[in-house]
Amino acid sequence: MRLAGRTALVTGATSNIGRAIAEAFAAEGAHVVVSGRSAERGAEVVDGIRARGGRADFVRADLDGGADASRALAEQATKALGGRIDVLVNNAGVFPGDTTAATDERTFDHVYAVNVKAPFFLTAAVAPAMAEAGGGAIVNLGSWVARLAVPVGALYSSTKGAVETLTRAWAAEFGPRGVRVNAISPGVVLAPAPEGAHPAAAMMRGTPAGRMGTPEAIAHAAVYLASEESSFVHGATLDVDGGRTGVAVIAA
Structure with missing residues (x-):
């Protein structure tokens, strides 16, 4: 019970990692x-969550990047959490995987609004x-694609680079006031699919793990960063990526 007595708001919490x-x-x-x-x-x-004896409430939010939407979620969540x-x-967040030339301005603005503006104003x-x-x-x-480039998804990669930069900036801004700010950098993470191997699994070849990660692996890291166990951790980006960004394994 490492988070006993604590309250938490998790955005994008209706599927996968969230x-x-x-x-x-x-x-x-x-x-x-x-x-x-x-x-x-x-x-x-x-x-x-409630069926397993936990405490949870749902607050609907469409985080479109508008400051009003982020502030409204903060207010409603604060009320729900006592x-x-x-x-x-x-x-x-949203993930469009197009190439640079195939990305139009409307998509560009939408992805930055959801992936960068919304968490900025919520924070x-x-x-x-x-x-x-x-x-x-x-x-x-x-x-992981914020630091290990792939040929598609430049727009998404850049937003995640911005989030990691904001993590360090916010650690400097809020850390001295008692608010620890850190990030998790997941590798290729998808829930297990009954139909077999997912095409994205190919991106984890040549890693120590040799496979995709699970949402639960990211959740374990989030518990650590949210708990007092990480009380001396500020401004860090924790790679939970099967070794994708830091290690190359050469198969015999």
Whole structure:
């Protein structure tokens, strides 16, 4: 129960990594706000957490990059959690995989709005309140493609690079006031598919892990960064990527 008595807001928590983080936080004793666009999927996550004895509530939010949307989520989540947010996980994001030449301006603006502007203004709404309450933890979701380039997805990669830079900047800004800010950089992570191997699995060849990761692997890292076990960790990006960015394995 490493998060007993804590409250947490997890964005994009109705599927994949966000859902796994919300479930892991609740299993460790936190009262969690599950946030996302789909009320149906949100209710499914909340019902599952409650069925296992955890505490969770759903707050619908469409984080389109507007400051008003981020502030509204912060206010509603704070109310649902009894007046404070101890942990914020900026997980919500969109992933268009087009090449640079195939990306239009509307897509560019949308991806930056969701992946960078929304967490920027949500952090702006939550971090000062955390500091006033005595401290807290913010966990941002980056990506391995922010540092190991691939031929497609330049737009998405650049947004995750921005998130990792913001992580360090926010650690400098809010760390002295008791708010720790860190990031997780996942590798290729997908829930197991019954139909067999996913095409993305090829991107994990030549790594020590030799396989895709699971959402639960990222959730374990998020629990660590949200808990007091990481009290001396500030401005770090934790690679949970099977060794993708740091190690090359040459098969015999």
